[in-house]
Amino acid sequence: MNLQATIDFDLRRFFRWWSKELSYWIPAPVLALLSDRSGYLIFAETPAGMTATFRRALDPDQPPVFSKTLNRDNPDAYRELLALQPELQKADTLLRLEASQGLTKTIYLPLAAQENLAQVVGFELDRYTPFKADAVYFANLPLGKTDSGQLRVQLVLTPRPVLDRLLEQLQSWGVQPSGVDYAEALPAEGITADYNLLPERFQPRGNRLSQSLHWLLNGLFALLLLAATIWPVWREGEAVERLKASIKTLEKETRLIEGQQQEIEAVRSKTQRLIDLKTQTPSLIEVLNELSKLLKDDTWLTHFQYTDKHLQVQGQSPAASALIGILEASPYFANVAFVSPLTQDKNTGRERFQISMDVAAVAETEPSEAADTAEETDTDANPADDNGSGTANE
Known part of the structure; x- marks a missing residue:
């Protein structure tokens, strides 16, 4: 070349x-x-x-x-x-x-x-x-x-x-x-x-003025034809630029909305984790209520510590060794064990104990199961009433 x-x-x-x-x-x-x-x-x-x-x-x-x-x-x-x-x-x-x-x-x-x-x-x-x-x-x-x-x-x-x-x-x-x-x-x-x-x-030898006028008119027509060709293209280009500007604005708004959606999703995830944590871990009231049901009146607690699904209690009881089985039988507690050996209190004569256990969540009873339980209770109660009524009649 x-x-x-x-x-x-x-x-x-x-x-x-x-x-x-x-x-x-x-x-x-x-x-x-x-x-x-x-x-x-x-x-x-x-x-x-x-x-x-x-x-x-x-x-x-x-x-x-x-x-x-x-x-x-x-x-x-x-x-x-x-x-x-x-x-x-x-x-x-x-x-x-x-x-x-x-x-x-x-x-x-x-x-x-x-x-x-x-x-x-x-x-x-x-x-x-x-x-x-x-x-x-x-x-x-x-x-x-x-x-x-x-x-x-x-x-x-x-x-x-x-x-x-x-x-x-x-x-x-x-x-x-x-x-x-x-x-x-x-x-x-x-x-x-x-x-x-x-x-x-x-x-x-042509007429220069006539020829010049003729070429001038032809030139003007060519310019008009060129303008008629270019004008629509130019207008379309302007419309495309306006659309590009609108798209940029929408993209900014879209990014802002996506950011807000991500923040909402993050808050929702944290909330769901808190809900799941609450669902998986019994509340302190439920734990205290369960202990009140399991422990007899001759047993009392002097120390209570509940942290991260783990419970540790201290107290006195006439038969502290039996408490392990009682607590293990509860669906709320697992891995029940003595932390230290049992000792005798000279003043009260009761055994001092220190027990640790894991606390687990208990699934709520479904409405249908509660209804079935209620029906069984009513069924168990009705025969006694019928028998009593029969005896009275006789």
Whole structure:
């Protein structure tokens, strides 16, 4: 890849191409309003006379509107044609040379010749053709660079007498062509070539003000068309930016809500842990109530310590050794054991004890089980009443 290579850019050819491509997107009625031309009238010499072909557009795929052969000896031939076709007055007039009236050839030149291509071709013309530069009208069409670094050029020429005669014929009818091309040197993509064999002295002098106004109007229309194309896209872009801003705001609110939900979830988890802890551990009142039920009236406590599901009690009892079995039988207590040996109190005669045990939660009785228990109690009570009543009756 050669980074030092120069980039050739022909601004005039670019705008010609750009205008042509843009015209494909414009409807034909609108394009006709913008253009000051009704079409293209192409003159070509044939054995029968001078043929005039009218086309709406420079497109070889579209058939011509009409084609008529004019008599060379009739000085009013063109005026009669205008009388039949008034729209030809606004047509762009071209002269097309037939195959026998010109010559085309592809030549190769050094790249340095590109800056003064016309002068170089004119100087070297007799090397590539049997004509000298002052005997022909010629044009050159650059075709690009070759792989070997040479400039490829298409040379088109016609003898001066041939073109002068044809131009004089047209001038006798009052026709002033705006361009001359060669039928054997037309580009593949269109009818008109990117060159002009018309001598400078025959080129029409247009109204600069009219042409400037025409191009100004076309430029304004192109700007309006461009604005009409870009404006909706710009509006959509603004709408997208607004949506992005809204999404950012919603994302901030969403993150705030998620943070609050996490805090709520943390509080709920702590609360649930406290509830589970309370459910798994009996309350102090329940433990005291259970001890009051299990211990007889001749047994009392002098010390009570309840910490983290573990209970340690001290006291006196006539039969302290029996307390281990009594406490183990309770669903509230497990791992019941003496912490120290039993001793005798001389004043009371009772045994001093120190017992430790684990405290466990007791599942609450289901309503159905309580109901069944109540029914069993009632059943046990009824037979006694029945028996008593029977005895009384007897």
